[in-house]
Amino acid sequence: MPQATLEQLRLDPNHPIGVSLHTHGVKYTQMSDGTVHSNSFVPPGGSRTYIWYAQPRNTNTGAQGTAGYWWYHDHVVGGPHGTPGIRSGLFGGLVVRRQGDPRPDRTYVLAFGDRQTINLRRSSEADTCDEQNPVPGPTCVVAKLGEKVEFLVIGIGDDMHTFHVHGHSWADTRTGVIEGTGALANSIPIIDNKTVGPGDTFGARVIAGESVGPGHWMLHCHMQFHSDLGMSTTFHVLDENGAMTAHAGHAPANPVQAAPAGGGQDAPAHGNHG
Ligand SMILES: [Cu+2]
Known part of the structure; x- marks a missing residue:
């Protein structure tokens, strides 16, 4: 140089x-x-x-x-x-x-950082997956239906963030997986959002599309002003043939008006006073 x-x-x-x-x-x-x-x-x-x-671990020395x-x-x-x-x-x-720790099929490293970035990118730059030929990488989070996907989440920079992924949840344990079925195992919280501060790291293990199917699942920081400024990407879950499902788009072509509060003829009753 x-x-x-x-x-x-x-x-x-x-x-x-x-x-x-x-x-x-x-x-x-x-x-x-x-x-x-x-x-x-x-x-x-x-x-x-x-x-x-x-x-x-060494149980003799602690x-x-x-x-x-x-x-x-x-x-x-x-x-x-x-x-x-x-x-x-x-x-x-x-x-x-x-x-003996469970092995994932895929691991994605996601660094949540300054200027509302995920892996130093935000908004559309955070998700560059080619819909025809998605190549896994720092800006293309993709897995096939049923694959065990591990996220390694890193906090960098100066801000607090939260890691949230739609349609998926994980056990808040060392490996993201619960071993056993006893009372202790049943007491472990299942979460879908976790705080990550600067220098923090954690793992989250999900099964792609489990109970929810393939699709384009949002993955974002839940500090609202961060996600509003683009701290958001997509977890693409391919179908069982490895194909990307059609993208629903960001807004319906003909938005359905929300029913007004107070209800009408078809509104369900809010209570049963009988
Ligand atoms: Cu954030």
Whole structure:
């Protein structure tokens, strides 16, 4: 990279230029922390191997292990916290499973972030699925009817968000799946909306189209002013043949007028006083 370009990237003359890989949740020595603070970043033209360790639980020592839904990100671009690096997309998702954990058919990483973005896009740019040939990716969330779909939701930036998907719900457990049928299993809440703050990560496991069928299901932040500004995409559920169903469109051609309050001849009674 030309020196002039590097200098243009330098936001803080006292901060070195480079990139790094900093992860959450798993174990590493400080030499794999990915910070200027620990001198574990990569200067221009350099390279570095980062080593992470996944660990099982240890009931003898009380160590909780590293299974979970995590993310990794740059920590040095533009400043000691890598804020411009994260904002420009230098992040990703990391799943660590315990042996025997249920495996999904598909995993989508969805970062909810600043300026009402999902994976740094909003409105129509957040959903670029080609209806004839949908290619799964950061801006094309698609699955076939019945597939087990795992969402790894990441909060980036400065705002709180909520992850909400229409027509689907999941168990609020470590894996999104309930094991067993006892009283404890029955006490686990089933949810369809979950708060995600900056740096938070969680997994949500759904069965595509289960009990609701294929279609184009909205997936959005439920902070209303965020969704109104475009923090919304679509979970496309294909039919059993892998075909996209016809899109119903955003509004009916001939909108049906809502029945006025108070009801008319056909309005159902609101109570039974007999
Ligand atoms: Cu939001």
